[in-house]
Amino acid sequence: MNFEFSDEQNLLREQALGFLQEQCPYSAVRAILDGDAPYDEKLWKQIAELGWTAVVIPEAHGGLGLSYLELSVIAEELGRAVAPVPFSSSVYLATEAILMAGSEAQKEKWLPKLATGDAIGTFALGEGPGQPRPETLATVATANGISGVKIPVADGDIADFAVVVARSDTGDGARLFLAELDGATREPVGTLDPTRSHAQITFEDSAAEPLGVNGEGWTTTQRLLDRAAVLFAWEQVGGANAALEMAKAYALERYAFGRPIASYQAIKHKLAQAYVKNTLARANCYYGAWALSTDADELPTAAATARVSATQAYYYASKENIQTHGGMGFTWEFDCQFHYRRAKLLSVNIGSEATWQDKLITAIERDGSAVARDSAGAESL
Amino acid sequence: MDFNDTPEEAAFREEARDWLEANVPTREELEGLDEIEASKLWQKRKYDAGWACIRWPEEYGGRGASPIEQVIWNQEEGKFSTPGGVFGIGQGMAAPTLMAWASDEHKRKHLPPLASGEHIWCQLFSEPAGGSDLAALRTRAEKDGDEWVINGQKIWTSGAHYSDYGIIVVRTDPTVPKHKGLSYFFLDMKSPGIDIRPIKQISGGANFNEVYFNDVRIPDDQRLGAVGQGWQVALTTLMNERLAIGAGGMGGGVGFRQMFNLAHKLTIDGEPAIKDRNVRAKLASWYAEETGLKYTGYRALSALSRGDTPGPENSIGKLVGASKTQDMASFAMDLLELSGAISDPAYAEAHGMYQATFMGAPGSRIAGGSDEIMLNILAERVLGLPQDVRVDKGIPFNEVPTGR
Numbered sequence: 058m059n060f061e062f063s064d065e066q067n068l069l070r071e072q073a074l075g076f077l078q079e080q081c082p083y084s085a086v087r088a089i090l091d092g093d094a095p096y097d098e099k100l101w102k103q104i105a106e107l108g109w110t111a112v113v114i115p116e117a118h119g120g121l122g123l124s125y126l127e128l129s130v131i132a133e134e135l136g137r138a139v140a141p142v143p144f145s146s147s148v149y150l151a152t153e154a155i156l157m158a159g160s161e162a163q164k165e166k167w168l169p170k171l172a173t174g175d176a177i178g179t180f181a182l183g184e185g186p187g188q189p190r191p192e193t194l195a196t197v198a199t200a201n202g203i204s205g206v207k208i209p210v211a212d213g214d215i216a217d218f219a220v221v222v223a224r225s226d227t228g229d230g231a232r233l234f235l236a237e238l239d240g241a242t243r244e245p246v247g248t249l250d251p252t253r254s255h256a257q258i259t260f261e262d263s264a265a266e267p268l269g270v271n272g273e274g275w276t277t278t279q280r281l282l283d284r285a286a287v288l289f290a291w292e293q294v295g296g297a298n299a300a301l302e303m304a305k306a307y308a309l310e311r312y313a314f315g316r317p318i319a320s321y322q323a324i325k326h327k328l329a330q331a332y333v334k335n336t337l338a339r340a341n342c343y344y345g346a347w348a349l350s351t352d353a354d355e356l357p358t359a360a361a362t363a364r365v366s367a368t369q370a371y372y373y374a375s376k377e378n379i380q381t382h383g384g385m386g387f388t389w390e391f392d393c394q395f396h397y398r399r400a401k402l403l404s405v406n407i408g409s410e411a412t413w414q415d416k417l418i419t420a421i422e423r424d425g426s427a428v429a430r431d432s433a434g435a436e437s438l
Numbered sequence: 439m440d441f442n443d444t445p446e447e448a449a450f451r452e453e454a455r456d457w458l459e460a461n462v463p464t465r466e467e468l469e470g471l472d473e474i475e476a477s478k479l480w481q482k483r484k485y486d487a488g489w490a491c492i493r494w495p496e497e498y499g500g501r502g503a504s505p506i507e508q509v510i511w512n513q514e515e516g517k518f519s520t521p522g523g524v525f526g527i528g529q530g531m532a533a534p535t536l537m538a539w540a541s542d543e544h545k546r547k548h549l550p551p552l553a554s555g556e557h558i559w560c561q562l563f564s565e566p567a568g569g570s571d572l573a574a575l576r577t578r579a580e581k582d583g584d585e586w587v588i589n590g591q592k593i594w595t596s597g598a599h600y601s602d603y604g605i606i607v608v609r610t611d612p613t614v615p616k617h618k619g620l621s622y623f624f625l626d627m628k629s630p631g632i633d634i635r636p637i638k639q640i641s642g643g644a645n646f647n648e649v650y651f652n653d654v655r656i657p658d659d660q661r662l663g664a665v666g667q668g669w670q671v672a673l674t675t676l677m678n679e680r681l682a683i684g685a686g687g688m689g690g691g692v693g694f695r696q697m698f699n700l701a702h703k704l705t706i707d708g709e710p711a712i713k714d715r716n717v718r719a720k721l722a723s724w725y726a727e728e729t730g731l732k733y734t735g736y737r738a739l740s741a742l743s744r745g746d747t748p749g750p751e752n753s754i755g756k757l758v759g760a761s762k763t764q765d766m767a768s769f770a771m772d773l774l775e776l777s778g779a780i781s782d783p784a785y786a787e788a789h790g791m792y793q794a795t796f797m798g799a800p801g802s803r804i805a806g807g808s809d810e811i812m813l814n815i816l817a818e819r820v821l822g823l824p825q826d827v828r829v830d831k832g833i834p835f836n837e838v839p840t841g842r
Contacts, residue, residue, distance in 0.1 A: 059440055060736040061744070126439060305821055320824040322810070325817035332816055333754045337730025340751075344733050347439050366726040414722035415715065421698070421725065422712075 095254035105174025119169035136295030151178025158269030191230030202265035213256030228272015236265035290367035361417035476521035481555025499553030528559030620668030764799035
């Protein structure tokens, strides 16, 4: 067994960490929070130049042809930095959807541009409150493309195209479209985390071409979300560790009753619990990364496991980071808010904790052997 | 990154599996044996075939196996129902301490009978006045020629009544600060002057004992480490204790798999309980905790096989596992509704496993470092947070204020 990243992958992590510390400090995140720009365009260009947007795109389509392990490493660092860029939309979702379901022509048209970051893609699933289901989708195919209203669409205000989930009368009840967004009406929508812009997109017989097979759209969507969940989970783990670090740094420098608050058990135990949750989540993310990079049968189980524990870990670390900071943590001036906002945004972006808990049990039920194998007993040192 | 067995590992797994299939004791063989007899039968059989304590060096009864082979063995043995449990303290805690601190002669004499199951060992650390604050222990040892004379009381000693040997920490110098006045010995549990009294637990069982020492003599040659170095030696034992307990040894039989099966069997509002969203949410969280621990262990193993020291992540096992087991047992009883109250094995679901686990779980959260102590350790040693204020710091032990 070799359950660790390679030396090259760890080197990539160090480079990514160093680059983001330099180019994406909290002050850069704050500039997006306080300003009008929907994302950090300069950072996005630099990220693209580093090839991060090209990692899993095959070399034949202008990518680097590396694995999802490299992408996992980058995801964790972007999460740690709370980077205000459309990376998850464009890379984990849009690029992935085209890789999974795109025709050769669609791949040739879009992958090279996605690889260089010249094109930004996104994924449009939700149509308002509640859990999306094929039968509740109002977005449908029309003579020239599609009609329907998608909200919220992450990066919908800046993306060049969206992969849109629409209802279908056949197969699994859904079909995917690839819609260039210049023909659609877009309105920015304020969200919990203004460092990641969102929009409402209205399609009115707007141009869109089918992506993949009609009647397989829902199945593809679920597979896409499973794959993206691993990478979202890595971002969440990165963020959770950053929130813990922030809380720890403050607890060490803040004095009360004559000593650092980090010496009080009420604070120590809180931070130790965050460490425990982060450690569990990280270990599950390793498993998810392995399953994603090898296209293992266990991917649905592994992805949901990583997602559930990473969601729990980031929520805990981000809220207890504010708590550790006391009143200052509640101020606009302090950086605690970035993690609190991002933790909740990431947790609902591709389905809530409850949704993924449900998916996890469904995946285990489907793969009965996983239960036997994964709970075989005390497997330990 | 991969989980695949290397060809060598696959061959080892097959060898282990073949041997287990042919040698795991049958129900008939164990008929009429008590837990200790059954455990000794299985341990001896493993020992004779070279499958006991496989990571230990051959000269001490092991086979010099690698960490990964140990895991493979655990996985394969775990697929069978085998007797065991009474050797955990001796093999898991006393032996690593002996290996680190004992003379070659003692190692040759005492390790093989530990591996074969001939000898059972217990651990004499906690005292009425020294639990979480273990270094506050008061049992005295006074030098008399080549021997030490022990007087005092230990508590929470698992298996003292059936143990052949024990490891013990005692105070050899009360005039220096508490950590500096301790020494570490092993002793024959049949020595004159030892009085063992079982403690009845809330679970009804009596796995623990109070052990009284009245002028018990231990040869100086059974001291591990220097006089005054006992705390350091004890830390070797404690780290291994936490690993052993974290491995699930105290948790009973309730895990995700049992809960998953139970939720399929019982109903809520006329539907299988597994269809209930709340049930699914809880099960999913427990599953993620179980796999999180498992893959944390895999990460540690990867480090070991690279020749690195595993990180401190492993110490989360007991902390997470004990609470999870308690919560699962409690929830199982909720799912059972009115019948959840029944503990009588003749009527209870799974012969009362959930109820027994529920009543045993509070002990797991305390034994081998309470949840609070584990959190302190993580906060101080892993996160590097400062220690709490210690009013006994640097003060001679016999001047430290004491309570009741």
